[in-house]
Amino acid sequence: MSKYVVALDQGTTSTRCMLFNKRGETAASHQLEHRQICPQSGWVEHDPLEIWRRVEEVIRGAMGKAGVAARDLAAIGVANQRETTLVWNRNTGEPYCNAIVWQDTRTDLICAQLAERGGQDRFRQKTGLPLATYFSAPKIRWMLDAIPGLRRDAETGEALFGTMDSWLIWKLTGGPSPAAAHVTDVTNASRTMLMNLKTLQWDNELLAAFDIPRAMLPAIRPSSDSAFHGLTRADGPFGGEAPICGVLGDQQAATVGQVCFDVGEAKNTYGAGCFMLLNTGVEVVQSKHGLITTVCYQFGGNPPVYALEGSVAIAGALVQWLRDRMQLIDSAADVERLASLVPDNGGLYFVPAFSGLFAPYWRSEARGLIIGLTSFIDRGHFARAALEAAAFQTREVADAMASDSGVPVTALKVDGGMTANDLLMQIQADVLGAPVTRPKVSESTALGAAYAAGLAVGYWSGIEDLRRNWSVDRTWRPSVDDTLRVKNYTMWKKAVSRTFDWIE
Numbered sequence: 001m002s003k004y005v006v007a008l009d010q011g012t013t014s015t016r017c018m019l020f021n022k023r024g025e026t027a028a029s030h031q032l033e034h035r036q037i038c039p040q041s042g043w044v045e046h047d048p049l050e051i052w053r054r055v056e057e058v059i060r061g062a063m064g065k066a067g068v069a070a071r072d073l074a075a076i077g078v079a080n081q082r083e084t085t086l087v088w089n090r091n092t093g094e095p096y097c098n099a100i101v102w103q104d105t106r107t108d109l110i111c112a113q114l115a116e117r118g119g120q121d122r123f124r125q126k127t128g129l130p131l132a133t134y135f136s137a138p139k140i141r142w143m144l145d146a147i148p149g150l151r152r153d154a155e156t157g158e159a160l161f162g163t164m165d166s167w168l169i170w171k172l173t174g175g176p177s178p179a180a181a182h183v184t185d186v187t188n189a190s191r192t193m194l195m196n197l198k199t200l201q202w203d204n205e206l207l208a209a210f211d212i213p214r215a216m217l218p219a220i221r222p223s224s225d226s227a228f229h230g231l232t233r234a235d236g237p238f239g240g241e242a243p244i245c246g247v248l249g250d251q252q253a254a255t256v257g258q259v260c261f262d263v264g265e266a267k268n269t270y271g272a273g274c275f276m277l278l279n280t281g282v283e284v285v286q287s288k289h290g291l292i293t294t295v296c297y298q299f300g301g302n303p304p305v306y307a308l309e310g311s312v313a314i315a316g317a318l319v320q321w322l323r324d325r326m327q328l329i330d331s332a333a334d335v336e337r338l339a340s341l342v343p344d345n346g347g348l349y350f351v352p353a354f355s356g357l358f359a360p361y362w363r364s365e366a367r368g369l370i371i372g373l374t375s376f377i378d379r380g381h382f383a384r385a386a387l388e389a390a391a392f393q394t395r396e397v398a399d400a401m402a403s404d405s406g407v408p409v410t411a412l413k414v415d416g417g418m419t420a421n422d423l424l425m426q427i428q429a430d431v432l433g434a435p436v437t438r439p440k441v442s443e444s445t446a447l448g449a450a451y452a453a454g455l456a457v458g459y460w461s462g463i464e465d466l467r468r469n470w471s472v473d474r475t476w477r478p479s480v481d482d483t484l485r486v487k488n489y490t491m492w493k494k495a496v497s498r499t500f501d502w503i504e
Ligand SMILES: Nc1ncnc2c1ncn2[C@@H]1O[C@H](COP(=O)(O)OP(=O)(O)O)[C@@H](O)[C@H]1O
Pocket: 010, 011, 012, 013, 014, 270, 271, 272, 273, 315, 316, 317, 318, 319, 320, 332, 333, 334, 335, 336, 416, 417, 418, 419, 420, 421
């Protein structure tokens, strides 16, 4: 019997490889960051070959720490930053350019032109998404327009498009050998703006509207698939053949890792951004309050399960910005120590609209601001305001979820890199006025990808097995009164309104 299921979590800021046992416990883990490339204002890129090298290193690192070989693995699951767009050559394996990251706003004009007919919600009925720079289709279109010869290669199928899952699976299964798998799963496909949410197929009307050739697109598969997505190559980083049977966008993976399998169950993940997903079952529910509709998961031949999502572009990325660009702190963890030096924000609000504002506003012309500056403000207030920004943005999407579902958020399951920050967790409970619970395995994204893979090969027999694995690490309860909570949130909303209409 195989000992472990392995998960790759290719995130916005870093890549992890984690091995899990049957109880969902971590047997080994290895993680590496990659560069955030910002060539001009509003542009964010990743180097696909650098990310592939990180993937190779973390796989070898985690397998080495656990002392296992490919034959010890029951299955492989992949979770990935969603929407980030890559195009590479099938014959050479060379990317045509850097990946355009989900936070990148260069496609503003493409989106605005498409919205001239039908408005921002022109494709929402089919895709669940507003026309926004966030999603893949405008990014593919930008590449097709900007890179000489790419459209010709795309039309013949020599140029391949993929989100990060497709790229990594193609590499792991031997690309550029002709046998390499060019696939994606329904959750990742639902973020491209090219898939019809109901048919789970690429949609001709959408392809025509964005002018994207079908020949460059991957095959769409279930998230958990016993007829696996591909077999790893013996000469690759796993050092042997193992089946890739689980693929999920990272936020959907975290929803699975947090065992939100019932309608009405939700989780919030704090990574580079912040993403709250609410399981809405097998029905497509359209939001009236600025959320998006997305495929949550599809296990084998079962009907897909959908979710409402509140996507916040900048959360942990703001902490990283304080570290790398402002050099206010040496490590992300330092922000907690600095923020703990002050009892409150001292009247300072930091709205990190670096990529415009996502949910619930969808304002691409907004830009970040810091407001409330007085001579009293010091570095501690900056750190505190940066943490509060994640908590206030989460409150806004929680309010939108409550309005859409008619049920208030009375408790929140959380995970992701930022939840290591205990002060942030207390701030979140205070801002929300509801308890916040972190599970023992806070790497829910990797765990969810492992679950999808393990379910496909019978390593876990069903979702009841997975539910038994979930347990509480710690819960934070609100510690401020309602008057203060309302006052602070009102000031936050006022600060947000000042970011609007900044870009002409
Ligand atoms: N102790 C901490 N306090 C605040 N933010 C943190 C802390 N540790 C990590 N982060 C932030 O969390 C993010 C990393 O979380 P992770 O879940 O790995 O994200 P991703 O999947 O986006 O790469 C980074 O943006 C980092 O700045």
